[in-house]
Amino acid sequence: MIVLMCRPNAQGYYQRKSTTPSRPVAAAEFVRLSAHLCDHRAMTESRKTSTTPSSGIFHIAKADLIEGMAKGMAVLEAFDPQRQRLNATLAAERAGITRAAARRHLLTLTHLGYLETDGGYFWLAAKVLRFSGSYLATARLPRAVQPTLNRLAAQSQASFSVAVLDGDEVVIIGRSGMEWKSADAKSVQARVLAYGLHLGARLPAHATSTGRVLLAAKTRADFNAWLKPRLATGLARLTAHTTTDARALKALVDKARADDYCQASEEHELGVHALAVPLRDMQGHTVAAINVVSSSLAGAGHLSMLPLLLDAARELRPSL
Numbered sequence: 001m002i003v004l005m006c007r008p009n010a011q012g013y014y015q016r017k018s019t020t021p022s023r024p025v026a027a028a029e030f031v032r033l034s035a036h037l038c039d040h041r042a043m044t045e046s047r048k049t050s051t052t053p054s055s056g057i058f059h060i061a062k063a064d065l066i067e068g069m070a071k072g073m074a075v076l077e078a079f080d081p082q083r084q085r086l087n088a089t090l091a092a093e094r095a096g097i098t099r100a101a102a103r104r105h106l107l108t109l110t111h112l113g114y115l116e117t118d119g120g121y122f123w124l125a126a127k128v129l130r131f132s133g134s135y136l137a138t139a140r141l142p143r144a145v146q147p148t149l150n151r152l153a154a155q156s157q158a159s160f161s162v163a164v165l166d167g168d169e170v171v172i173i174g175r176s177g178m179e180w181k182s183a184d185a186k187s188v189q190a191r192v193l194a195y196g197l198h199l200g201a202r203l204p205a206h207a208t209s210t211g212r213v214l215l216a217a218k219t220r221a222d223f224n225a226w227l228k229p230r231l232a233t234g235l236a237r238l239t240a241h242t243t244t245d246a247r248a249l250k251a252l253v254d255k256a257r258a259d260d261y262c263q264a265s266e267e268h269e270l271g272v273h274a275l276a277v278p279l280r281d282m283q284g285h286t287v288a289a290i291n292v293v294s295s296s297l298a299g300a301g302h303l304s305m306l307p308l309l310l311d312a313a314r315e316l317r318p319s320l
Contacts (some may be wrong), residue, residue: 071097075105076114076128085121132200135173141288142173144319145279148312149176149290156308158294161197162279164287165214169202173288197293206235206249207242209264209276210289216257217278217286223253241266261309263302273297277309281320288320 078086078094086094092102106122109115113127136142145162152160153176162174175198197203205211215223230246237244243252256262265273276291290312292305 071095071101072105072109075102075109076124079124085123087121091122136199139173141320145174145288145290145316148316149174152292152308152312153177156292156294156305158292158296158305159197160290160292161210162288162290163203163208163210163214164289165205165211166202168205170205170208170211170214170289172197172199172201172203175199203268204236204238206230207238207264207267208291209262209274210291212249212253212256212262212264213276213278213289213291214286215253216262223250238268239266239270241270243267261306263297265298265302271295273302275302275305275309277306277313279313279316279320282317290316 074095074097075091078091083090083094086106088099088103088106091106092099095102095105097105106115106117110117110122114125115122116125117123141162141164149160149162152158160176161172163170163172165171203211205215215226218226227246227250230249235242235244235246235249243249252262261275261277263273263275268274272293273295274291274293275297276289278286279288279290280286290309292309294305296304
């Protein structure tokens with residue numbers, strides 16, 4: 001181990017002490033070596049706190065975290081379909097920050113055009129769509145899957161979508177058109193269109209076929225960690241058919257992992273039957289899930305669309 005002294009010797013050099021003889025280090029070189037040591041330490045910490053493949057979280061050193069930005073994003077994420085309008089108190093509770101901080105973030109976001117206000121309550125402005133619009137227009141995954149989704153819908157007259165996992169929810173990043181042309185060139189509306197299945201829609205992972213497929217892609221340790229807090233609290237009930245017991249969900253996810261597909265009937269919405277398979281890249285990593293929603297998936301025909309989905313997954317694999 002090398003120890004660098006802080007005081008120069010009589011010749012104006014900083015002496016480097018070592019168990020073996022070595023030359024003195026001049027002041028300029030001392031600065032360079034110190035800077036290199038700091039850079040090396042930062043790179044080492046960065047490698048220790050890099051992206052965790054199974055969780056998708058990119059960890060960084062605390063010194064690199066801009067807490068003000070993180071709080072501002074938490075305030076934006078506090079708005080959802082259940083709470084479309086928030087005041088400073090509600091925003092503080094949902095974002096986990098003080099009321100004073102929430103008020104400043106709300107005012108700043110309004111000043112920047114991302115929120116609107118009546119002086120007391122705040123709500124999202126259309127400008128927030130810049131984020132989703134830019135993602136859908138530039139990200140590789142949505143552009144890669146869209147032609148296939150449209151072809152599948154025209155071929156089968158069913159509704160198809162692609163979703164990715166984000167915490168407790170799946171986010172729809174690709175969606176087939178809601179109508180197509182029949183043989184006589186007349187526009188035919190989809191027979192089954194689940195409510196809220198639009199681009200950017202967020203659905204509970206535990207109650208959807210895509211969610212269970214993506215949960216099955218986690219390692220068993222990561223899935224158990226995801227499931228542990230829900231063992232006591234249970235899962236949200238959306239319909240009379242929703243699986244709300246965490247242990248029952250674990251069995252369904254284990255089955256999806258073994259089968260490499262998942263079917264869910266009326267768990268998210270009554271009358272909606274869905275079937276999903278994973279989308280994997282050439283390295284075998286699951287990057288998304290593709291599903292189909294159709295009335296033909298009920299009862300004896302619940303696997304009738306499986307060959308179509310599997311073919312689509314194979315077709316898409318080189319482009320993911």
